[in-house]
Amino acid sequence: MPYNEEIMQELNVLNMFNLDTTQEGIKVHSSAKPEIISATQRLFDKGLVTQNDGGYLTPLGHDAAENSQTLLTILLTESRL
Structure with a gap:
């Protein structure tokens, strides 16, 4: 399933x-x-x-943010092959 615009914004x-x-x-x-x-x-x-305007990450949110930020780091790192 590809990312849609809503998922990208999240x-x-x-x-x-x-x-x-x-x-x-x-x-x-x-x-x-x-x-x-x-x-x-x-x-x-x-x-x-x-909170509906942000607030703090819940434990599940922290896991999601960690995975999201890790994925972004991986994708932004230039290939060393």
């Missing part, structure tokens, strides 16, 4: 989180792009963040 929101600390969350303001606001609401509905 991954973008997950990539905003600093995984080095659990004391730092995000706040998506009402002036943010509508697709980011919607993606954040969907992450809240899925139980990945604590």
Whole structure:
């Protein structure tokens, strides 16, 4: 199943989180792009963040963000073959 635009926006929101600390969350303001606001609401509905405008990652959200950020790092690393 390929990624659709909604999934891509959710991954973008997950990539905003600093995984080095659990004391730092995000706040998506009402002036943010509508697709980011919607993606954040969907992450809240899925139980990945604590507030509908961001907040903190839940344990499941932390796992998802970690995987998302790892995948992005892998894809952005140039091949050494």
